Amino acid sequence: MQWIFPNLQSDQVRDTMEHYQVPESIAKVMVARGLTELDKTKEFFTPNISQLHNPFLLKDMDKAVNRIIQNIDSDTPIFIFGDYDVDGTTAASLLFIGLQNLGATVKTYIPNREKEGYGVSEMGIDKAAKFGANLFITCDCGINAINRVNYANEKGIDVIITDHHIPGEILPNAFAIINPKQVDCEYPFKGLCGGGVALKLLSGLVKRMGYSFDLITDLMDLAALGTSADLVPMRDENRVIVHYGLQTLRSTRRPGIRELLKISKVDLERDISVTQVVFHVAPRINAAGRLGDANRSVELLTTRDTGIAIELAKELDEENLSRRAIQQGVVDEALLMVNSQVELEKDRAIVLGSRGWHQGVVGIAASKIKEEFNRPTIIISFDEEGNGKGSARSIRGLDLYSALSASSEHLLNYGGHAMAAGLAIHESKLNEFRKVFLSYAESTLSENDLEPKLYLDTEINILDLNSRFMDFMKKLGPFGPGNMRPKFAVMRADVVGNPKIIGNGDHIRFRIKQKHSVIDVIGFGLANYYQDLIMGEPVDIACVVETNVWKGRESTQLNARDIRLSSSSRVLL
Numbered sequence: 001m002q003w004i005f006p007n008l009q010s011d012q013v014r015d016t017m018e019h020y021q022v023p024e025s026i027a028k029v030m031v032a033r034g035l036t037e038l039d040k041t042k043e044f045f046t047p048n049i050s051q052l053h054n055p056f057l058l059k060d061m062d063k064a065v066n067r068i069i070q071n072i073d074s075d076t077p078i079f080i081f082g083d084y085d086v087d088g089t090t091a092a093s094l095l096f097i098g099l100q101n102l103g104a105t106v107k108t109y110i111p112n113r114e115k116e117g118y119g120v121s122e123m124g125i126d127k128a129a130k131f132g133a134n135l136f137i138t139c140d141c142g143i144n145a146i147n148r149v150n151y152a153n154e155k156g157i158d159v160i161i162t163d164h165h166i167p168g169e170i171l172p173n174a175f176a177i178i179n180p181k182q183v184d185c186e187y188p189f190k191g192l193c194g195g196g197v198a199l200k201l202l203s204g205l206v207k208r209m210g211y212s213f214d215l216i217t218d219l220m221d222l223a224a225l226g227t228s229a230d231l232v233p234m235r236d237e238n239r240v241i242v243h244y245g246l247q248t249l250r251s252t253r254r255p256g257i258r259e260l261l262k263i264s265k266v267d268l269e270r271d272i273s274v275t276q277v278v279f280h281v282a283p284r285i286n287a288a289g290r291l292g293d294a295n296r297s298v299e300l301l302t303t304r305d306t307g308i309a310i311e312l313a314k315e316l317d318e319e320n321l322s323r324r325a326i327q328q329g330v331v332d333e334a335l336l337m338v339n340s341q342v343e344l345e346k347d348r349a350i351v352l353g354s355r356g357w358h359q360g361v362v363g364i365a366a367s368k369i370k371e372e373f374n375r376p377t378i379i380i381s382f383d384e385e386g387n388g389k390g391s392a393r394s395i396r397g398l399d400l401y402s403a404l405s406a407s408s409e410h411l412l413n414y415g416g417h418a419m420a421a422g423l424a425i426h427e428s429k430l431n432e433f434r435k436v437f438l439s440y441a442e443s444t445l446s447e448n449d450l451e452p453k454l455y456l457d458t459e460i461n462i463l464d465l466n467s468r469f470m471d472f473m474k475k476l477g478p479f480g481p482g483n484m485r486p487k488f489a490v491m492r493a494d495v496v497g498n499p500k501i502i503g504n505g506d507h508i509r510f511r512i513k514q515k516h517s518v519i520d521v522i523g524f525g526l527a528n529y530y531q532d533l534i535m536g537e538p539v540d541i542a543c544v545v546e547t548n549v550w551k552g553r554e555s556t557q558l559n560a561r562d563i564r565l566s567s568s569s570r571v572l573l
Helices: 010-020 024-032 038-045 061-074 086-101 122-131 146-154 194-209 220-229 236-250 255-263 274-291 295-302 306-341 359-373 400-406 427-444 467-476 527-533
Strands: 002-004 078-082 106-109 135-139 158-162 176-178 350-355 377-382 387-393 413-416 420-426 453-455 488-502 507-514 517-523 539-550 553-565
Touching (some): 024 467, 061 194, 078 086, 086 106, 086 295, 194 220, 255 295, 274 295, 274 306, 306 350, 359 377, 359 387, 377 427, 400 413, 488 527
Parallel strands (some): 078 135, 350 377
Antiparallel strands (some): 507 517
16 A cells, blocks of 8 residues: 655745644644635634525525525425435435424425435325425435426426536426536535535525524534535535534434434544544434435434434434345455456456345445455446446546446436446446446556555654644544545554454554654554564554543544554655
């Protein structure tokens, strides 16, 4: 694995050290993130509601707000249709609660992944008509639902699309489309998730109707769940939403969220992190949509009944355990297929398909295979009729949306982003699609792109890790894409004592020393480095620095990402 450091201007680092009176390690992190100008730095370290942009800068916001107010004033039902993942369900929940608070008659619906597929469904539109709604609002979907929007229009239902996915060349004939990624939308921040766009719609309504902005801040816990789980850039408005949202989560009044946090073993006495949301909370919300009915996620997030909240949280927790088992089965089969069918020496991408794979876990399986082989990966599940639904995950250097566009003649439909996407394909087209996709990867990716890389911020010494350093790390969050938790290199450290293999034999814990400073190191999935650690040679540790809590006591530890003998280190600058 290549270790890569940023190429920073030494004069910028020196000026930052002098201006902010910080050590070199902190200055390098600040420079790497562009935090050198006073105004920008102050704004970054002190997220504030005032930093949120005017919602009416979004194209069609004015039309959408006026249309919704029309239904509120006439007490005409509004139907909310959300995607089945965390972003979609939290966005739908947010709008449901917010619109109810504004006096609307409203109902939510999340489609069944297997029966209805991704995006706006005719079944959902039919349910809206049966509910008596003449207004249909999408959450986290709809930007490419041309035929479905036409179907709604034929039934006399106006559609407001709130979405953040990349629009196609032709837009649906909706009453209003709120999506910052529209070519002609001049909104200053394009990185909102579906929940963020829904929040902006609600903020536009609150502003137009003259209500207190407190209504918005109270719902930022839901927006923060969606923003964190969807892995959108942790910059600009997203940083503000997550900053306030994580604070709101700790003291949330929603019994469903309280029970969800409790069963996810999130300690509400400590600060809640994006990592906890992504790895502990989000999978349980997603489990409902992956294996069953995602409407239960919305019910959990919106219920006022503690008893219902407890039962639903238990139900989703159990389904998450089932999801893990199903997921592991798909991953194991996919690994066997890679070893038997894929020419890793030649192929710069992986495309696998099989009947019987559960559609709800193909996205996670694609992520696992991508991480294992560092190649763009597509995992497709086919039903008995040969209809396939797949998920794609990519690496730096290959834009999935562009790659799928280049292969679109073999696809029924597709959508997504540069690093993650979804697609539908018939089994008969798999081989042709694979050839075109692999050819695109061949022309786009170099051999160097396929070599795993670890991007580090700077080198640090154990002595650097004082209380001021840890305070800086805390203020640097919340972390996510575009503002990842800093990774550091600790060079030429001595291993102290005997390393211990822990967990199920996959993890390792040990101590290292530099001069007179000693610190604990945990390495998840790094037990295979045991032999290197007992050789008595100095080691280099690529790591993040974190606070460990054990039996109520806090201590600083290194969470290792890679380990190597100092004598064999090759660090790219």
